[in-house]
Amino acid sequence: xxxxxxxxxxxxxxxxxxxxxxxxxxxxxxxxxxxxxxxxxxxxxxxxxxxxxxxxxxxxxxxxxxxxxxxxxxxxxxxxxxxxxxxxxxxxxxxxxxxxxxxxxxxxxxxxxxxxxxxxxxxxxxxxxxxxxxxxxxxxxxxxxxxxxxxxxxxxxxxxxxxxxxxxxxxxxxxxxxxxxxxxxxx
Amino acid sequence: xxxxxxxxxxxxxxxxxxxxxxxxxxxxxxxxxxxxxxxxxxxxxxxxxxxxxxxxxxxxxxxxxxxxxxxxxxxxxxxxxxxxxxxxxxxxxxxxxxxxxxxxxxxxxxxxxxxxxxxxxxxxxxxxxxxxxxxxxxxxxxxxxxxxxxxxxxxxxxxxxxxxxxxxxxxxxxxxxxxxxxxxxxxx
Numbered sequence: 001x002x003x004x005x006x007x008x009x010x011x012x013x014x015x016x017x018x019x020x021x022x023x024x025x026x027x028x029x030x031x032x033x034x035x036x037x038x039x040x041x042x043x044x045x046x047x048x049x050x051x052x053x054x055x056x057x058x059x060x061x062x063x064x065x066x067x068x069x070x071x072x073x074x075x076x077x078x079x080x081x082x083x084x085x086x087x088x089x090x091x092x093x094x095x096x097x098x099x100x101x102x103x104x105x106x107x108x109x110x111x112x113x114x115x116x117x118x119x120x121x122x123x124x125x126x127x128x129x130x131x132x133x134x135x136x137x138x139x140x141x142x143x144x145x146x147x148x149x150x151x152x153x154x155x156x157x158x159x160x161x162x163x164x165x166x167x168x169x170x171x172x173x174x175x176x177x178x179x180x181x182x183x184x185x186x187x
Numbered sequence: 188x189x190x191x192x193x194x195x196x197x198x199x200x201x202x203x204x205x206x207x208x209x210x211x212x213x214x215x216x217x218x219x220x221x222x223x224x225x226x227x228x229x230x231x232x233x234x235x236x237x238x239x240x241x242x243x244x245x246x247x248x249x250x251x252x253x254x255x256x257x258x259x260x261x262x263x264x265x266x267x268x269x270x271x272x273x274x275x276x277x278x279x280x281x282x283x284x285x286x287x288x289x290x291x292x293x294x295x296x297x298x299x300x301x302x303x304x305x306x307x308x309x310x311x312x313x314x315x316x317x318x319x320x321x322x323x324x325x326x327x328x329x330x331x332x333x334x335x336x337x338x339x340x341x342x343x344x345x346x347x348x349x350x351x352x353x354x355x356x357x358x359x360x361x362x363x364x365x366x367x368x369x370x371x372x373x374x375x
Contacts, residue, residue, distance in 0.1 A: 014238075015236070015237035015239070016237055016238040016239045017239055018239075044235075045237065047235065049201065049231065049233070049276065049280060050201070050275065050276055050277055051201035051202055051231075052201075052202040053201070053202045053203055083236070083279075083283045084279075084320040084323050085319045085320050085322065085323040086279065086316055086320050087273065087274070087279065088236070088279075088283065089276050089277075089280030089281075089283045090235045090236060090237070090276075091276075092270075092271075092273065092274065092275075092276035092279050093235065093276025093279075093280060094276070095271055096270045096271060096275060099270070099271050129273055129319075132272045132312065132316070133271040133272050133273045135272065136271040136272035136273075137271060
């Protein structure tokens, strides 16, 4: 008896066009197992900087859209760079808003993390900070395999296609594990 | 006679009733005699960081203004809440923009950190994330005493004046230590 397809949204922590993280996020559907349907999360670039006074008057539409998309998804993958040894502000700001929505949708949400970075640590400082934040909202975090794409410039071609085989294998392994993880979490 | 140490304070919250903003406002009253503390220009209007914006339209004026104020100051005090066990996104956005300025303003800058929260830990999870970001930016973060104002709603009155004596004493102690630290680092 075949498994039903799972819907996963992919949230990218970088806004720039030439982003390696955005490139990886775009390629995930091609690397994912058959029953994992990946779609990009609604955009975060128009979310205002968090202000509780604004939220008390009503959540801005992009916050509502992102909240609904997370809520509807069986799982979430965050693909993000590291800014200043921590979580990029656009991503953290989006998390801050959604975390304060009534019945916040991160609770119990199966979540996997990936990062691309220019250097040796591959975004790992950011990921451990992000794990801490996602613990605060009680996301259900996949532990391993971890995905740190180090020296990213060498692993994508000039069309921003991921070409490094070891990285491709690492990403596929996480996606396979993530599907199993989501099914186990759903029970 | 030594020169005054001029410090700017940056608040990590935007809401009107913020305990951290209240603490920020109270700091000049707790500063030692040789130190003045003024609020830094705001970051509320900074757009969400996008490197494409930086590379096309350049740095927003407000980013340049805050950067200049930090550069001109002898030290910076960051007074911030904790959002989701880490640095609030708005404050991190200010840091992310500022970090990209030529002549990055946090480099070699003495920094002190304070936080107030409604829960008991007073920002203890956030501050170590903020310290890490500041290390990357080559700032000099003041070590101890740390200022975690937990259960903030019991320590400020309904006019948002800080009333808790123990907290006031800790803050005064940190500010006095920070003045010495700034002088040591800047030679002032």
